[in-house]
Each structure stands twice: as C-alpha cells, then as structure tokens.
Amino acid sequence: MKSNMNKLAFNKWSGILAFLLLTASVTTTYGQSSLQLGLKAGGNFFKVGGRSFDGKTYPGFSAGAYAKLNFTSKWSLQPELLFNQTICKTSDDFANIYYGLTGQLVALNYVAVPVLISFKPIPELSILLGPQYGYLVSQTTGLLGGPANQGKNAFNKNDLSLVFGGQLNLGKVIFGLRYSAGLNNISFETTDTWRQYGIQAYLGYQLWDVKLRKK
Numbered sequence: 001m002k003s004n005m006n007k008l009a010f011n012k013w014s015g016i017l018a019f020l021l022l023t024a025s026v027t028t029t030y031g032q033s034s035l036q037l038g039l040k041a042g043g044n045f046f047k048v049g050g051r052s053f054d055g056k057t058y059p060g061f062s063a064g065a066y067a068k069l070n071f072t073s074k075w076s077l078q079p080e081l082l083f084n085q086t087i088c089k090t091s092d093d094f095a096n097i098y099y100g101l102t103g104q105l106v107a108l109n110y111v112a113v114p115v116l117i118s119f120k121p122i123p124e125l126s127i128l129l130g131p132q133y134g135y136l137v138s139q140t141t142g143l144l145g146g147p148a149n150q151g152k153n154a155f156n157k158n159d160l161s162l163v164f165g166g167q168l169n170l171g172k173v174i175f176g177l178r179y180s181a182g183l184n185n186i187s188f189e190t191t192d193t194w195r196q197y198g199i200q201a202y203l204g205y206q207l208w209d210v211k212l213r214k215k
Helices: 002-027 093-098
Strands: 034-049 058-070 075-089 105-122 125-139 158-170 173-182 195-211
Touching (some): 034 075, 058 105, 058 195, 075 125, 075 195
Antiparallel strands (some): 034 058, 058 075, 105 125, 125 158, 158 173, 173 195
C-alpha cells in the first residue's frame, strides 16, 4: 500500500516537472536570456496533517539560495536550494496509534529543491508554480514506543510537495509568499497518513545578474 502511494505521488511530481521543463525549453527560443542569483531567508508556518498531530501551525526557519533563468520579460524558471524546517506537535492519538509520546514538539529539517515556473503579469509581480523535493536530514527521535517500533524513526526521508505563490520584485529585493501542499505520506508506515501543509514567507536579495547569449 505504501509503495503504491509513493509511486502515485512520484508520478504526479514527475509529470509536473516534465511540464516545467517543456515550458522552459519552449520559452528559451524567445528573447534575450539572463541569469540572476541571490540569497533568501524567511519563515515556514507549516503543520503535519493526520490524527497523530494536533493540526496547529508552528513557526520554522527557511534559508538558502535561488536562481532565476529569465527566458522572456514574462517567463522564468526559478530553481532554489533551501534549508527548510517544519515544527509540529503530536496529539493524544499518537499514543493510541503508535504507543508513542504525546504533546511532543517535533522538528523536521529538510534540504529542499523547489523548481518553479515564474510568470510576470507585470514586472513587479511573479506568479510561481512547481514541484518541490525535500530530503530529511534530521528529525526528532524517540517518538515511537512499543516493541515493534524500537529504534525506528517516525518519518521517512522523502517529501514531495506542490508549491504555489506570489513574489514581489522590487529591484534587487524580492519578497514572496507561497503555499506548499504535501503529495506523499511522510510517515514511517501507513497506519495514519501524514502530509505537510503550510505557508512560507521570505525576503531575498539579488547578488548577480548575468546576460546570456542567445543561440
């Protein structure tokens, strides 16, 4: 069951990524391209859905680097490399399902790679849409109880999300707000499905702007 769910989520993510790459390849044929590089930081206000968690949003941290490959004045590809933190709290049902700790704050730290298509209806505003892959580098341990769960971590390593949002372009400064919805179950098993949802707010600063030669 878990394998089928993960395959379905992977197929969704692969389809979205293929669409983005196709769009990028088409728009490359138009206009003068440029590459912008910068740094960004902000806050995550995420929650983990499922009976095992309290359903509340807690603040976490986000920081990293971004690139904007501008194909035209309106279309860009915006890949990023981020450190993303999710904070959540286990509910009373956690003990009933997994014989684990209740009322426990949990920290999940990811290296995340969003790959977003950016559309500018006006120069000062970008609309962003695309997939995000996150790899869990550290997590709160010791949550699970019972003989069958000894030594296990509660969360698997891979998180696939769909990201949608808006971004203000104010010269070299960018300010953005985006919503992230998890596509796959991040639980170590399928007893209770866990997915991440939430909002990310960020501020960024452009460091370089390089003009690329048109083929």
